[in-house]
Amino acid sequence: MLETSARLLRLLSLLQARREWSGAELARQLGVTARTVRRDVDRLRELGYPVDASPGTGGGYRLGAGAELPPLLLDDDEAVAVAVGLRTAAGNGIEGIGESSVRALAKLEQVLPGRLRRRVGALNSVTVPLLREPSARLDAAVLTELANACRDSERLRFAYEDHNGAASRRTVEPHRLVCSERRWYLVAWDLDREDWRTFRADRIVPAPPHGPRFTPRTPPAQDLAQYVAQGISTRAYTTRAVIQLHTPYERAAELISPADGLLEPLDEGRCLLRTGATDLDVMVVHVLLMGVDFDVVEPVELQDHIATVRDRLSRAIDRREP
Template structure:
């Protein structure tokens, strides 16, 4: 039985390596008869692998696409390449695949032999990414540890740095990882504070051992992405505002990320932005730099600050105009 199982794995590896094999070639590679190859192919089909066979002298066996993804066999170099690719996708925050990459990486690293794990670690340690925007460094191994804790419903212990750089010890029941273009966040139930909290993953230092396991709670929101966006862009700041932007939500989303605020469609030409900042002056700059016409919905104090900025800019332009009238740039017409 052991010999048969090993031969099946070898057969599967061969079928995954090339598009099509003849029965004779497979028999020669495996050291068996063509009849044994046919029996082994039938066993693979029983296990859910869609092995197609075409008759005739030019026919052969081919691994097709099935309704479900069967287990894959990877050699050492392929396993390292996949792990490095998943780490890159996770670290770069590629839209739509970041969280999926972390889940897949967690599964792969769990079964990687030690020698391959060291190769992947070496590549990660001595590779310098040139990112499009500056961001805090985040060890992918931390992400996989957090993902494993979420998957296994296992209590997580870690040290956490707040905005001021002060460290606290936390014990949480992790629920999900949420990623934006630049950062990763952990949504978890804080055991000591008895409430849901959002933690920046780059500020987390795991402190194992973890556990015990827990029964998952009802999440704080159906849309966790919007929940985290509100938390990091609005609720975390003392100064908050609702801004009506004179553009569609789709176009605004091209330049306004989840960490900048929460967008709500109004109609085809307008949307609402709920955002926050450390102060009203910062909010004014934040909104003006978006490059979109806007109007303040609330608070009224922000409208006053916008007027103050408008008057300051008007005075600056007036000073410039006054200096221009009194200067001689050598190009003006002179009276003789």
């Protein structure tokens, strides 16, 4: 009986970890026969867990939506990660999630084993979050809807407003969500434009129903975080520049976030910055505020504009002299 109960818990954990399993896959994971899997699935159903099954070669088992939330089965590292994540969730720019995070954290910590409670408690006791107030709040329901569409490989329809205020309607094949310091972004294949696009999640208004399901495409880059960083720091702007910074890469990385530009090490004392701005005036201010010596690699127009700004500053100084 104990062996059967442990196997049922393991089966429930597997069904929670992935959207769908074939009977053969579950049998291999549990080390039992397909017939035993079917019996165990029936036992879970008797206990009130809605396990759906579809017949045929392409069929399988999935944990359906029921009237109540089934218990989540987490390993040690997953439990610690969830507890730490909940603690910092209030400052991540998702509307209305702060209070819910506190309630969920209280429930989780109540049932954590002592060894895990000590790990979480030690981290919390010495950690003070310093989070910037997000410029735009994101509805948690929207974020969940986007995540589900990515997970289930379902086409997504939504209204969108870009950074210039232009409104459009999009139909995309969602791939991944990427979280920056203060914002969430959706990386998706835009069916109308036949290209990969990055969308700010707080500007998305979903327009269900979604679907049908699609076969995921090869992503635009292996490192999606860098891909999104390049998009929001460089590709989004018409004015772009390559700047050689006379400071070590590690020091520059402390000054410049991925949302402000992409860094590339050159040698021990220099690195390259690829960045963008709305115009040359903003670009000059952007570079000067870094507080390090630099050389303009490109474009030539930026070098000329810096000379113009230098002359303007010199005249302002001269006028103040007696």
